[in-house]
Amino acid sequence: MRDSTILVLIWLVATACNLDKAYHIDDTAHLEIAAWITAHPGAPMSGLVNWSDSARPIHELNQPSLYFYILAGWGRIFGYGETAMHALQSLFTLAATLFFFGIARIVVPPYAIILTALLILGPAFVVGQNLMVDIPILACSLAFFYLLLKPDVRSEHTRYTLAALTASAAVLMKYSCLPLLPLLLIHIVARKQLRVLYALLIPLAILTAWSLFNYFEYGSVHLLDRPSQARTFERTSSMGLRWVIALGSIAPFSVLVLADTLGRMRKWTVSRRAFTIAGALVSIVVATLYLRNRQPYPHALLAALFVVNGAYLLVAAGLALRAQNPRPAPLLYLWLAAVSGFIVLFAPFLATRHVLLSVPPLLLILGTKLPARPRPRAAFAAILATVFLSANLVIADWRFADYYRRQAPVIRAALPSESTVWFTGHWGWQWYAKKNGMRQIDLRRSRPEPEPGSRPGPGDYIVRPLAIHQQEIDPELRLELHDVISDPPVERPRFNTANGSASFYSAHYLPWTINREPFGSIEIYRITGVTTMAGPPPD
Template sequence: MNSRLLILAGVVTLANAAKPVVVDDTAYLAFARHIAAAPADPYGFELFWYDAPEPAMDILCPPVLPYWLAAGVRVVGVEPVLLKLWLFPVAWLLAWALRDLLRRFAPGTEAAALPLIVLSPAVLPMVNLMLDVPAAALGLAALAVFARAADRGSWCLAVGAGLLAALAMQTKYTALVAPAVLGWYGLTHRRLALAVVAVAAAAGGFAAWEGLVQLKYGTSHFLHHAGQQAASEDGWLADKFDLVAPLAGHLGVLGVGFALYAQRSLGLPRGLIAGGAVLWLIGAALIAVTSGADAVLVGTREHPKLTLPTLVWRTTGAAVLLTALAAALRLLGRRDARDAGNWFVVGWVLLELGGYFGMTPFPAARRVIGVSLAVGVLAARVVSRTPARPPARWVVPFGVGAGVLLAALDGYDALPEKVLAERAAAVIPAGSRAWYVGHWGFQFYCERAGMTPAVVGASRLSEGDYLVLPRFPAEADFPRPFAGWLWFPPEPPAGAEVVAEFVWDDGLKAQTVPNLYGGTEPVVGRDHPRLRVAVYRLTRPWVAGEE
């Protein structure tokens, strides 16, 4: 194994291990725990999610990552830190595939472009225990292996590439773009027969698992969830148009380093590039210290028309997209415009954009990982093809620094749900029955402390029981840890005694939870404490959620 790959994968893995359980990690840990105990019955259980137990089939969770985590659970138990270390092969595979693709499409840039991409905001903060980065790693590996198959005319490697693509799709369904990328490579490089074999292997592997699920449960997991997708009242096109601005917003953080890397090769003056980087830093710093209310530039707090995060991130994201467009035009307009690699890389970016718009149910940074990685390779290719105008030496440290800063902020912002759940558990007398309301990381740490979820209209609490409630800000419409709409905001029963209240607040206004994982801007300012949790002792019997 190359030491450079080991170091990069190690950095990604250790940075991830330092972060507490956050957002959807809780669901995948629950699947892993169940599969470790019942590997032949992956969806045969119920999972408390938001406000009530749900059949596992209703939680979108393809099998590859849960089975890998389940193998880790058999070795180390349900220990998030150790299970994140268990994901080291994922980080290594991502780094290996990217190195292989950079050597192929952007020779001479690997030393700079590989750490720029692997340690970028598109990867370093995004691993968690979630599906997105593993799916990207498998998809990129499928492409790297298929390119080798095309070089050698190897049918075996083509089948292997297809099976890797099948694993990518069964890690996250957004990787359905992977076979299209293989097919596009075969088309541009005149290896159509190999591409047909690879795509057939991908489709066959994907369908084989869905067929097994159909036989066992009476429905395919993929078709079960595909059938639940529906357009809003505004229509499908309007829904997809609404994804344009968030794409720019998230690329304004995830792709900033890639744009800076390519811009000198596209002819932009060094001073202009440096000025753009300085403006980005100033904007990021202002967002970090400005509350949400003070960040409203146009409109009112209740109805903002333009905010500071929107201005900074979307303007930067527009610059990233324009840089990608300029890079594509430069490659396709060169004397070697017929070069298959040029057409492939440009088409790859377009396929990822198509996948984003076609398969994104709601905006989130993780939805643009595929686009970001393809743009990173596109940037490296235009740099490789323009050796007379290399990027400045500060660009790679800048891009890596953006990844480190976002990872540090996201790790810090994930802490309150862990710490306050543990503090709440510490004030509950041993042997007492304790209930909680909440979701995401808060759910995991409350259950780990022995608490039981309070299900609206079903859980019957007795006198003397304890109830742990997040206290949501009055103006928040999607607060953390969001507990669903059946009981919003959750309130304690009349007469309940307040045992303790814990508040996590600090001078840093920037937050990523939950907006990085389900929102239009990756980092925004907050107007309230990161988390407030109260512990109550019941003085009478009570059914959860009743007044």
């Protein structure tokens, strides 16, 4: 089968996993920002989005606006339905597929199609597509490195001009792509192409223009206003551990590297083999005991396996430096270190989608360590493990997202049609609750006085999902429990990306697990009275 045919199949499979998926996690905030931009294209940061207790200006959120402009333009033409918007995301999936394959053909030609399948069909990619910005910035990052690594270009001026524009686009989608800019400088200097240093002025000029645009819109600079994280040893080490756990949880491709390691072990002495196996077992035990204080025992064991898997891949990548032919390009290590280090040091939390940005350079580095000719059985086993894990996590996350899409119309239809129904909770639920006529609770902390009719009152209902991020309910309201909607009991263990909340998207120590936990109950309250109407709660 031709490579082009396989690439199309990979893209179609990844697209099918996301095309009609319910809006999930940050999708709703992105859609609401896009809707604001559609109506106010000259003031993208001035709208209000309720993503905490009350509506706040968009400029208080972390992302710049380029991706939201793209969503707004697409939505204006094709509408804001799931299939239409996920079709847009599919274009970024296609770009990521083609650019990674192009890089892999340059770095490790025999493994190009195998590594592409392992990346695009991997759980972090197919599960994490949704409508969030991580796949678009991954596509831009891959385009950037493809331009730097491509041997035949029209000219070095073309190479670096296009790379600078691509890096600028990535940064204007998400600031976590800022490491691309020093990497651009390093690449220019290392290749002694000093005559094209002017290319660095392109992202600097674009970021300056963006900052001035911010200043004239709302009086400050969005990039400089981002909240900083305390870089203490405790926090950095904790984020580093979570990063390794997240990597291990989404890397079934380690099977490919493990097959090579086992092949090499046949040449080792018995004592060396025994020492290696004992070391792996001891590592699992030690990691389990350490994590036991943070997770129940079965979860601690699973997290320990993730730690060992992630650490094994990092050690294997380090040992690839010893490879004689071919040796990984230094740019790959800089790529891996830059994006990983930025996330560990500066990200407010750790999620599998953050680790996804590190997977392409890691796969490419590991590919240089493998035998010159791919071993069909090892490649098949790695792809099979990847497809198995991804399929189960795709189904789990689809159910998680779809639960709230299904419940919103059912709940609204069950309540009196003439009643006012309020809701708490964000993520995809927020989109579907609003779509079905419910009103979002807003504590109005950002406004001196509530607008008439903007607060719940006697006779109204409040719908409160328990397992998602949500705002508080005004303690002045006297509530009577009206009904509880519960997910049906789970008869047998299943893969779960929620794990009490949404661990795949904001992991503490376990991005996914296998259990019988339902998605969480939804409580419905009737307001029987108000203690006082003294005004909104203070900040």
